[in-house]
Amino acid sequence: MALIEVESMVKRFGGLMAVNDVSFVIDTREIVSMIGPNGAGKTTAFNCVTGLYPMTSGAVRFDGHIITGQPPHRITRLGIARTFQNIRLFSFMTALDNVMVGAHWWMSARVWDSVVKSPRARADEKRVEARARDLLEQLGLTRYAGSYARELPYGLQRRLEIARALATQPRVLLLDEPAAGLNPQEKKELMALISRLRDEGLTIFLIEHDMRVVMEISDRIVVLDHGVKITEGKPAEVRSNPQVIEAYLGQGAAERMVDA
Amino acid sequence: MPSLGLGRLLTRERVDPTARRPRGAGTSTFWIFSIGSATLLFMGWLLPWFVRPTSSGIGYSPMDVVSSAPTGIGTFLVYLLGIGMLVMVLSPFAELFYRARKRAVPERLDQVRVLIAVFGLVSTVVVFLLTRVIQEEQLFGPIDAFTITDSAVWLTMVGYILAATAYGLRGWVIRRPTTAFAALALPVGILLPLMFHQAPVFILWAAGSLGIYTLLALGLNVVVGFAGLLDLGYAAFFAIGAYTCGSLASPKHSIHLPLWVLIFLGAAVASMFGAVLGAPTLRLRGDYLAIVTLGFGEIIPDLATNNIGKLTGGPDGISSIDQPIVHLPFATINFGINKEWYYWSVLLVVIVVIVLLRNLEHSRVGRAWVALREDEVAAAATGINTTSTKLLAFAIGASVSGLAGAFYGSIVTIVSPDDFSFSVSVSILSIIVLGGIGNITGVIVGSFVLTFVIFWMLQYLNEWSATLGQTINVPSLGNIDYSQYTYMIYGVALILMMLLRPGGLIPSRARQIELTSGGEEESLAAVQGIA
Amino acid sequence: MSDESPAAADGMLVDQRGLTSRSHRGAASSPAVVATSTVLRQLYSLVQRYFPQILVAGIALSILFVYTTGGLTLMGEQIKNALVLGAIYALVAIGYTMVYGIIELINFAHGDVFALSSFYALIIATSFGGFVNSLATGSGIGLLVALVILFVTTMAAAGFTGMAIERVAYRRLRDAPRLAPLITAIGVSFLLEGFMLVKFGADNVPTKNDLWITGTALTLGKVSIAWTDLFVFATAVALMFTLGAFVRITTLGKAMRATAQDRNASLLCGINVNRTISATFFIGSALAAAGGIVYSLNYHSIQWSLGYRLGIIAFTAAVLGGIGNIVGAGIGGFVIGIIYVFGGQLAGGEWSDSLIFAILVIILTFRPTGLFGVDVTTRA
Numbered sequence A: 001m002a003l004i005e006v007e008s009m010v011k012r013f014g015g016l017m018a019v020n021d022v023s024f025v026i027d028t029r030e031i032v033s034m035i036g037p038n039g040a041g042k043t044t045a046f047n048c049v050t051g052l053y054p055m056t057s058g059a060v061r062f063d064g065h066i067i068t069g070q071p072p073h074r075i076t077r078l079g080i081a082r083t084f085q086n087i088r089l090f091s092f093m094t095a096l097d098n099v100m101v102g103a104h105w106w107m108s109a110r111v112w113d114s115v116v117k118s119p120r121a122r123a124d125e126k127r128v129e130a131r132a133r134d135l136l137e138q139l140g141l142t143r144y145a146g147s148y149a150r151e152l153p154y155g156l157q158r159r160l161e162i163a164r165a166l167a168t169q170p171r172v173l174l175l176d177e178p179a180a181g182l183n184p185q186e187k188k189e190l191m192a193l194i195s196r197l198r199d200e201g202l203t204i205f206l207i208e209h210d211m212r213v214v215m216e217i218s219d220r221i222v223v224l225d226h227g228v229k230i231t232e233g234k235p236a237e238v239r240s241n242p243q244v245i246e247a248y249l250g251q252g253a254a255e256r257m258v259d260a
Numbered sequence B: 001m002p003s004l005g006l007g008r009l010l011t012r013e014r015v016d017p018t019a020r021r022p023r024g025a026g027t028s029t030f031w032i033f034s035i036g037s038a039t040l041l042f043m044g045w046l047l048p049w050f051v052r053p054t055s056s057g058i059g060y061s062p063m064d065v066v067s068s069a070p071t072g073i074g075t076f077l078v079y080l081l082g083i084g085m086l087v088m089v090l091s092p093f094a095e096l097f098y099r100a101r102k103r104a105v106p107e108r109l110d111q112v113r114v115l116i117a118v119f120g121l122v123s124t125v126v127v128f129l130l131t132r133v134i135q136e137e138q139l140f141g142p143i144d145a146f147t148i149t150d151s152a153v154w155l156t157m158v159g160y161i162l163a164a165t166a167y168g169l170r171g172w173v174i175r176r177p178t179t180a181f182a183a184l185a186l187p188v189g190i191l192l193p194l195m196f197h198q199a200p201v202f203i204l205w206a207a208g209s210l211g212i213y214t215l216l217a218l219g220l221n222v223v224v225g226f227a228g229l230l231d232l233g234y235a236a237f238f239a240i241g242a243y244t245c246g247s248l249a250s251p252k253h254s255i256h257l258p259l260w261v262l263i264f265l266g267a268a269v270a271s272m273f274g275a276v277l278g279a280p281t282l283r284l285r286g287d288y289l290a291i292v293t294l295g296f297g298e299i300i301p302d303l304a305t306n307n308i309g310k311l312t313g314g315p316d317g318i319s320s321i322d323q324p325i326v327h328l329p330f331a332t333i334n335f336g337i338n339k340e341w342y343y344w345s346v347l348l349v350v351i352v353v354i355v356l357l358r359n360l361e362h363s364r365v366g367r368a369w370v371a372l373r374e375d376e377v378a379a380a381a382t383g384i385n386t387t388s389t390k391l392l393a394f395a396i397g398a399s400v401s402g403l404a405g406a407f408y409g410s411i412v413t414i415v416s417p418d419d420f421s422f423s424v425s426v427s428i429l430s431i432i433v434l435g436g437i438g439n440i441t442g443v444i445v446g447s448f449v450l451t452f453v454i455f456w457m458l459q460y461l462n463e464w465s466a467t468l469g470q471t472i473n474v475p476s477l478g479n480i481d482y483s484q485y486t487y488m489i490y491g492v493a494l495i496l497m498m499l500l501r502p503g504g505l506i507p508s509r510a511r512q513i514e515l516t517s518g519g520e521e522e523s524l525a526a527v528q529g530i531a
Numbered sequence C: 001m002s003d004e005s006p007a008a009a010d011g012m013l014v015d016q017r018g019l020t021s022r023s024h025r026g027a028a029s030s031p032a033v034v035a036t037s038t039v040l041r042q043l044y045s046l047v048q049r050y051f052p053q054i055l056v057a058g059i060a061l062s063i064l065f066v067y068t069t070g071g072l073t074l075m076g077e078q079i080k081n082a083l084v085l086g087a088i089y090a091l092v093a094i095g096y097t098m099v100y101g102i103i104e105l106i107n108f109a110h111g112d113v114f115a116l117s118s119f120y121a122l123i124i125a126t127s128f129g130g131f132v133n134s135l136a137t138g139s140g141i142g143l144l145v146a147l148v149i150l151f152v153t154t155m156a157a158a159g160f161t162g163m164a165i166e167r168v169a170y171r172r173l174r175d176a177p178r179l180a181p182l183i184t185a186i187g188v189s190f191l192l193e194g195f196m197l198v199k200f201g202a203d204n205v206p207t208k209n210d211l212w213i214t215g216t217a218l219t220l221g222k223v224s225i226a227w228t229d230l231f232v233f234a235t236a237v238a239l240m241f242t243l244g245a246f247v248r249i250t251t252l253g254k255a256m257r258a259t260a261q262d263r264n265a266s267l268l269c270g271i272n273v274n275r276t277i278s279a280t281f282f283i284g285s286a287l288a289a290a291g292g293i294v295y296s297l298n299y300h301s302i303q304w305s306l307g308y309r310l311g312i313i314a315f316t317a318a319v320l321g322g323i324g325n326i327v328g329a330g331i332g333g334f335v336i337g338i339i340y341v342f343g344g345q346l347a348g349g350e351w352s353d354s355l356i357f358a359i360l361v362i363i364l365t366f367r368p369t370g371l372f373g374v375d376v377t378t379r380a
């Protein structure tokens, strides 16, 4: 069943066509990767889906409803959570608070409850804190619950961002280069984490440069170049697609493989 | 970077803080120590001179003690208390100094601290016994109901007990700095009118300036400190509250609502205005929003000056605003005569507001505000409705201001457009910048310091310097109009604080680092390309 | 979601409650609210789109109104007033726009630099035992020499004041978040105002040079145009064209434009960014000083708080012209002058200030890029 449908998405910055007539579909509980050389428009496509950029034209459907033009927080509340390529945590909040911000929108305490610290607010706070601690624990961040986000090591910051996204009760998780800057061990853990999230019912849509990661975990791959979708298919198909090799792998495949 | 010792100390504090844990021992504790005990020392020893500079002062000033020395144990002990208190004030600085040099704080300091505390308690008890029970020493004149609160010496001792207790219980203070601060400030706050019952002007200052400005600063702190939105027209909401009070409790429109209704009405009307102004403008970038609020802050007093709809009384404003008279079974309290009741009501409101705002700060709303000011884009992508969250901060800030306005109108009985000029907005901003942006404790300290300097000291400095001029034969000292320096004081406070200590005297740690090293934040609207 | 249903089962990363379909969760607005908010939103985008047209139409209508009620003479008179006032606004607005363009700071103290320089002008005009003053009132040549002395010294003094302010108060905060230098700028503004208050007193101070240029230059119909009017206008226009040429042609001008676009890249290109920014402050303050001089020539009295409101009005002009855009600031100054005078005629002079502030609020709300500003998306 199609969960996200992108229909001829176009995003233009002045004269630059960052995303040019791209369409694809993501099914429920699928892991789809988007790859492409630097500046291909991948992050831009993410931003259009999550409402950070208004699209020039085209439409995005989520669960059958058009979400184009909705503000970002509404889209998140509908069930699309994301992480950022350049980590965007709340640097001077503790890791725990970062995760609890993720739960903000579905907490039940009204403003008035918060003002007078009513029993409802207390219970709510307690419940959400327990959930946040639970998430931190499962992601191996318990030790850092009280630390400022920016004090965490880089790899753990990426994980904390995932925890924050998970706290929003998503149906789809959009990950922008989650493996960037991780060491091989951490990459392995990341892949395990992604598979587990899928097993628990989540749909995953990720941007990634690391071919080993992409080829291993993806069900399908969408390839972008200069804002245009070149091809789409199973890892094996994409790998052998001459167009992809020319546009992308040809440019620096060797280094990337060494990287991985 | 000037290499003054103090400057280096402050910088070190500023660069380092992420290295430590966010909770637990923070530098703010030291500031609470120093400022808390300094305040008490000040109240006890110096304030009587400020309140009434002649020797007839409030009861017995330290000067009287000096002139009668050394007549007995009591005087001697009072001296020791004074010295002990000085040590208490200075020692946190010494400790800070050690920390800054990354040296371990010597164990001995702890012992000294406990010794001082014990000594203080013991000698206070001894002085008390000598004078009150045995009536041995004729140190404080005849003892009647008010002697204790009248006497500067007694004030010193009360202050000393509080400070020494806090000091001896340093571990507890560090763990619960806010509670400690409240325990220190509350008794002083509540007893203030008793201490200064012979100086009603001072009580009026405490209610009308200190109390009102504390409220205003608390409200602005929600907007600037919590949500990170710079509001330069905050006085407009103050004006709205005050004019609401003036219109509905004066002969002007022959409506006479009680103050207790008006403070809520003022708050409601002001927050409505806040929401109306905020709704279309809050997506603007920080500096643009600041200017929009500035424009609004100029328009509102202009409307009042131009007597819009014949409602506001033009440049003269509205006068003869009602002052409540409360009939109790056993007494009748006339607020106009017994100003201390204003003081107590404002104090009560301040305390309630503090408690509620603290609740809010530590709730989901407070978290959303922090998230918003740190990274608006990430906050939106995390499901926070940026507009409504900002609007909430704006409306709450405005409502506190409206409430303060209603009180203000009733206290001074006349409101006119001049009371709400830009300089009022800037003075409130100065208070929170001075005290510590985003930190309620800091805001209270800031409003104490600034309102004392601006609305008390500068008003009476003329008199004092005239007296001084007469004694030392420089009569020109009496011709200086010190209140002219108000603007320069605000200016210097803002510049120095932002340059040297952007977090304020008592910084909220996160806010301080944000203000120094936080990179450029981009607004959601800018990312979306719509502003 | 307010029910106390069990949270995600322990050991699950994914909150199973979240996996349900929920197209309307979190969007709990009633149809009426949605309807009004869409109407408002459409109104908003309409105003946004047609902002210049609305503005021009408003101005045209108010001019027309003045014409119908007061006739040609009043209209002509007011146009003259508007252009003179607009010239001063334009001179001050340029400083705001240049500084904002280069370091993204609303230099709050700029209006006070303007006021301060009118006091500088007063001091210089009366200095050397009234030498400059007697020179100016003596002969035509003498007047010219006196004006040159007045302009050069006052503009230089103001320029150095501006540079000093930048050096002391703003430079250290250049990389801090925007609000920090803005608060400092307010501090500087208050410091300057306080200084003027203490130094020159709270009352209006008569300028000594308001009698330098006298007489009527020409009469158009029944509208007589004084030499001062012409002088103010001509000075402003000449200075603006000089500045325009300067920024376009000289190396320093190019460095300014480069620094405004991308400070770090400029640094890499070997541009001395600190010096460029200092120069920007110098030029902006000097232009404000020119504004201060012509103000004192034309309006007879100055005051310590003169710079505050005039500064905001000039800033409005800068915003109207598209902040960062020098030509725009010049044009914006004149447009604001027209709005100030004609709006005041229409609504009553006591409303002029409020009208401008309202316009400031409206521009920033609906069209922060101003009339000629670049779109943020294309600039980024």
Ligand SMILES: Nc1ncnc2c1ncn2[C@@H]1O[C@H](COP(=O)(O)OP(=O)(O)OP(=O)(O)O)[C@@H](O)[C@H]1O
Residues within 6 Å of the ligand: A013, A016, A018, A036, A037, A038, A039, A040, A041, A042, A043, A044, A045, A085, C377, C380
């Ligand atoms: N806000 C913006 N304004 C103007 N141009 C932009 C903006 N955001 C992105 N671009 C441009 O759009 C193009 C696509 O950028 P995008 O960040 O989507 O690439 P990407 O595929 O994510 O690359 P990378 O692998 O480096 O992350 C680039 O040329 C970029 O410069």
Ligand SMILES: [Mg+2]
Residues within 6 Å of the ligand: A042, A043, A044, A085
């Ligand atoms: Mg990218």
